[in-house]
Amino acid sequence: MEAEFVAWLRTQRRPRPDVPIDLGDDDAAWWQLSRDASTVLTTDLIADGTHFELDRHRPDWIGRKAIAVNLSDMAAMAVEPQVALASVLFPRNLELATAQAIYRGMWELADEFGVAIIGGDTNCWSGRLVLSVTMLGTPTPRGVLRRQTAQVGDAIAVTGTLGGSLAEHHFTFQPRVREALALHQHLTLHAGMDITDGLAMDVSRLVESSGCGAELWLEQIPISDAAHQASRQSGRSALEHALGDGEDFELLVTLPPEALEQAESIAASGVTLTRVGTVIETPGLWQRQQHGPLIPLEVTGYLH
Ligand SMILES: [Mg+2]
Numbered sequence: 001m002e003a004e005f006v007a008w009l010r011t012q013r014r015p016r017p018d019v020p021i022d023l024g025d026d027d028a029a030w031w032q033l034s035r036d037a038s039t040v041l042t043t044d045l046i047a048d049g050t051h052f053e054l055d056r057h058r059p060d061w062i063g064r065k066a067i068a069v070n071l072s073d074m075a076a077m078a079v080e081p082q083v084a085l086a087s088v089l090f091p092r093n094l095e096l097a098t099a100q101a102i103y104r105g106m107w108e109l110a111d112e113f114g115v116a117i118i119g120g121d122t123n124c125w126s127g128r129l130v131l132s133v134t135m136l137g138t139p140t141p142r143g144v145l146r147r148q149t150a151q152v153g154d155a156i157a158v159t160g161t162l163g164g165s166l167a168e169h170h171f172t173f174q175p176r177v178r179e180a181l182a183l184h185q186h187l188t189l190h191a192g193m194d195i196t197d198g199l200a201m202d203v204s205r206l207v208e209s210s211g212c213g214a215e216l217w218l219e220q221i222p223i224s225d226a227a228h229q230a231s232r233q234s235g236r237s238a239l240e241h242a243l244g245d246g247e248d249f250e251l252l253v254t255l256p257p258e259a260l261e262q263a264e265s266i267a268a269s270g271v272t273l274t275r276v277g278t279v280i281e282t283p284g285l286w287q288r289q290q291h292g293p294l295i296p297l298e299v300t301g302y303l304h
Pocket residue numbers: 026072073076193194196
């Protein structure tokens with residue numbers, strides 16, 4: 001139902017001259033009245049039973065995650081997060097201490113990234129816990145990083161390691177805001193987004209919105225320890241976990257291959273960027289082994 005609903009929603013756009021970016025990227029943007037600066041907005045909703053289990057997971061981690069996923073969307077477009085609105089629907093029988101722990105988790109991470117939670121709403125109802133956070137940010141003088149501007153020949157690169165996020169990582173991950181701002185400042189990034197539904201699916205989305213395709217170099221993909229651990233129990237390979245688990249919240253960027261060499265010079269600032277493929281003219285998602293032919297690659301991924 002949700003995929004159909006989102007597809008329908010995309011057909012219902014109401015374009016306005018003061019909204020340069022609406023559906024389709026990680027954040028939206030609108031021109032302030034002065035038109036000398038834009039504000040970037042994003043919102044994310046997480047729900048008990050879908051994104052977390054209230055009876056199994058630490059309440060402060062649940063609150064943290066509600067902020068973290070929004071920060072990751074700010075990082076996705078290399079935007080500086082500024083303020084947030086947090087709205088929460090509490091189950092009617094929830095203990096006060098649990099509600100407070102949820103908010104403490106939100107504030108702790110928001111403080112770490114200099115984000116003020118300036119408003120929101122809370123209500124009780126007969127259903128399960130739902131948290132919705134809306135975050136506003138400002139682009140740097142380099143402008144926002146979009147999905148639709150990848151160029152044929154670009155290197156495809158990711159931060160960090162991928163896979164196995166379902167263990168704990170999807171609560172404890174560090175949103176790549178500082179990394180995104182550093183990369184965007186020092187390198188010529190062409191396109192970018194955050195990895196939420198798995199590398200394979202998110203690379204497909206990025207190149208599709210740029211009107212190109214992608215070849216992935218599977219042996220170059222940085223696989224997390226958690227993906228190796230998950231592989232021992234799941235019977236799937238660690239690579240499959242890295243390609244399709246989702247909720248990695250790492251950055252996916254495209255940039256001229258020669259710019260990647262400079263990436264090593266900013267590695268000192270703690271950003272590791274690994275090249276995992278190339279943007280190609282042929283649409284679709286492909287894999288290539290060293291000197292081998294292009295082979296279609298299945299688009300696996302986690303659909304919320
Ligand atoms: Mg995103």
